[in-house]
Amino acid sequence: MQRDPKLVELDEAMALAVPALRERPDLCLGGLFKQSRPVALVRAALAAGAKGLNLYSSPGAGYDVDLMIAADAVAAVFIPGVTLENRLCPNFRAAVESQRITAHALDALSVVGGLMASANGVPFQPIAALKASDVLKHNPLISEFECPITGDTLHAARALRPRVTFLHAQEADRWGNIRHLSTMVYADQLMARASDMVIVSVDRIVEDDVVLDDPRRVTIPSHYVDAVVHIPYGAHPTASFPLYAMDEEHIDAYADLGDAARKGDPAGLSEYLSKHVTGAPDQQTYIDEIGGAKRMQVLEQEAAEL
Amino acid sequence: MSDFSPLEQMTVVLARDLKDRELGAAGAAALVPMAAIALARELHAPNLSIGGEMFFNPYPSRLYPSMLDDRALGRCEGSETFIELFGHSHHGLDFFFHSGLQHDRFGNINLHFVGGTLDAPKMRGPGAANLSYCHTSTRYYICPTVHNVRNFVGKVDFVTIPGHLDGPQSKRAAGLTKEGPRFVITPRAVMDFDPDTLEMRLKSVHCGNSVQDVLDHTGFALNVPEGVGTTPPPSKAELDALRNKIDPTGELRH
Numbered sequence: 001m002q003r004d005p006k007l008v009e010l011d012e013a014m015a016l017a018v019p020a021l022r023e024r025p026d027l028c029l030g031g032l033f034k035q036s037r038p039v040a041l042v043r044a045a046l047a048a049g050a051k052g053l054n055l056y057s058s059p060g061a062g063y064d065v066d067l068m069i070a071a072d073a074v075a076a077v078f079i080p081g082v083t084l085e086n087r088l089c090p091n092f093r094a095a096v097e098s099q100r101i102t103a104h105a106l107d108a109l110s111v112v113g114g115l116m117a118s119a120n121g122v123p124f125q126p127i128a129a130l131k132a133s134d135v136l137k138h139n140p141l142i143s144e145f146e147c148p149i150t151g152d153t154l155h156a157a158r159a160l161r162p163r164v165t166f167l168h169a170q171e172a173d174r175w176g177n178i179r180h181l182s183t184m185v186y187a188d189q190l191m192a193r194a195s196d197m198v199i200v201s202v203d204r205i206v207e208d209d210v211v212l213d214d215p216r217r218v219t220i221p222s223h224y225v226d227a228v229v230h231i232p233y234g235a236h237p238t239a240s241f242p243l244y245a246m247d248e249e250h251i252d253a254y255a256d257l258g259d260a261a262r263k264g265d266p267a268g269l270s271e272y273l274s275k276h277v278t279g280a281p282d283q284q285t286y287i288d289e290i291g292g293a294k295r296m297q298v299l300e301q302e303a304a305e306l
Numbered sequence: 307m308s309d310f311s312p313l314e315q316m317t318v319v320l321a322r323d324l325k326d327r328e329l330g331a332a333g334a335a336a337l338v339p340m341a342a343i344a345l346a347r348e349l350h351a352p353n354l355s356i357g358g359e360m361f362f363n364p365y366p367s368r369l370y371p372s373m374l375d376d377r378a379l380g381r382c383e384g385s386e387t388f389i390e391l392f393g394h395s396h397h398g399l400d401f402f403f404h405s406g407l408q409h410d411r412f413g414n415i416n417l418h419f420v421g422g423t424l425d426a427p428k429m430r431g432p433g434a435a436n437l438s439y440c441h442t443s444t445r446y447y448i449c450p451t452v453h454n455v456r457n458f459v460g461k462v463d464f465v466t467i468p469g470h471l472d473g474p475q476s477k478r479a480a481g482l483t484k485e486g487p488r489f490v491i492t493p494r495a496v497m498d499f500d501p502d503t504l505e506m507r508l509k510s511v512h513c514g515n516s517v518q519d520v521l522d523h524t525g526f527a528l529n530v531p532e533g534v535g536t537t538p539p540p541s542k543a544e545l546d547a548l549r550n551k552i553d554p555t556g557e558l559r560h
Binding site: 032033034035058059060079080081082083085086088089092093096097099102103105106107108109112113116128129130131132133134135138182183184185186187189190239241242245246302303306 | 334360361367371372374375376377379380381382385387388389391392395396418424425426427428429430431432433434435436437438441442464465466467468471480481482
């Protein structure tokens with residue numbers, strides 16, 4: 001018998017993820033704000049017809065969540081902070097204001113605590129650091145309980161078990177051992193341990209020896225990974241440090257289209273979606289259309305200079 | 307006109323209040339707070355540690371509009387994850403920073419919505435990730451980079467980040483035992499809170515602004531104690547350190 005590699009093609013990964021999400025539409029996304037977001041996997045899931053999703057993430061997200069809302073694939077957002085940081089997320093905002101999606105009021109500890117409970121195999125994680133915010137009156141992920149040790153009133157964050165988690169990292173071997181080369185790894189390791197199914201895109205595949213020579217560099221052992229897909233620049237337009245920086249210009253131009261749509265002119269946003277999401281057959285075509293190797297060199301240079 | 311920018315003025319006011327050997331983090335809208343922490347470390351607080359947001363003691367080569375990514379923080383003394391952030395959130399820091407869509411007379415902050423309801427908002431904001439540092443940390447600072455009648459209101463539409471709630475009694479009742487917001491620092495002025503009522507009051511006005519300017523741009527009747535003066539402007543040493551070492555690309559002057 002031979003060991004089965006977990007390295008698969010993008011369409012094979014979607015054949016796993018999309019039916020699973022039809023079963024239970026809880027999708028969790030790795031990275032944070034404009035870093036290491038699994039954008040190529042998100043685009044592929046949208047192209048494959050993912051719908052009615054409940055979105056989870058590390059506590060801060062922006063472009064990819066907004067893109068999924070623009071593509072009408074989202075029912076509810078369970079992410080504490082949704083922003084492009086330098087501006088609001090246009091489609092998130094428009095969809096919440098017109099009541100097309102539900103944006104729950106949450107905090108970071110409820111989401112992280114829920115993932116911790118799930119990863120550790122217990123029904124809830126106690127939280128003793130939530131007080132006085134109006135968020136507590138609305139947050140659906142927590143319940144008050146009396147601590148059996150101290151008698152204090154605490155919050156229980158119920159275990160969050162995403163049906164599918166998409167992550168992006170810089171490297172993996174063919175067996176699905178993941179190596180984040182970035183300084184921050186966000187909540188990616190926690191999500192991998194908390195989810196039913198984990199699919200990871202990586203910018204490059206390394207030889208087995210690279211993993212074996214430096215096992216402490218493995219951030220997520222293949223045990224937690226269902227499939228790994230080799231997608232160069234798979235986080236674009238978010239960053240994959242230390243390989244390439246975020247494409248602020250691209251995200252800003254997208255946000256301008258989103259804001260135009262919010263104000264009643266959806267033509268530009270529709271064109272963006274059909275060109276980059278539903279219409280781009282593969283990653284190379286996508287990269288060519290957003291500026292090609294020349295644009296990527298600029299983003300690589302920016303990351304290399306840090 | 308003064309020869310320094312409003313954001314540089316904000317930065318030095320914040321930096322002067324940070325102490326040596328403290329631990330703190332910059333929060334989400336981190337340009338001015340991160341500059342202030344770096345300036346304090348440079349001038350009078352070399353043992354101050356930056357930590358609590360997944361990295362320790364970063365050495366950014368310049369400032370960025372967003373300061374929560376590897377671009378700014380990748381070169382640092384140690385990295386953590388959201389698991390450790392869960393612990394820091396319970397243990398608290400010495401200081402933290404916040405700003406929002408609305409700030410009210412008791413220093414409560416709203417980042418969720420303006421007008422309507424949470425489910426049917428007129429304008430939906432970004433929300434916020436960390437709601438714990440504001441009451442587990444020794445103190446925090448409110449430092450929005452705009453100050454007008456729309457973002458300084460009598461009462462916020464939604465309390466995302468609790469300040470002093472409705473004053474001392476409500477703060478006690480909610481179990482908020484730490485100082486909460488100490489100062490409100492904007493491009494126009496510095497405000498603090500009356501120790502008896504915990505209501506916001508004017509502390510000093512930055513060069514180039516009058517008390518009347520500040521009142522005209524505040525959406526509630528701001529208390530003006532007697533003897534409100536001018537905010538001490540940045541010293542030459544502060545400006546030199548800021549411009550030469552921390553902000554060589556002039557992000558605080560744009």
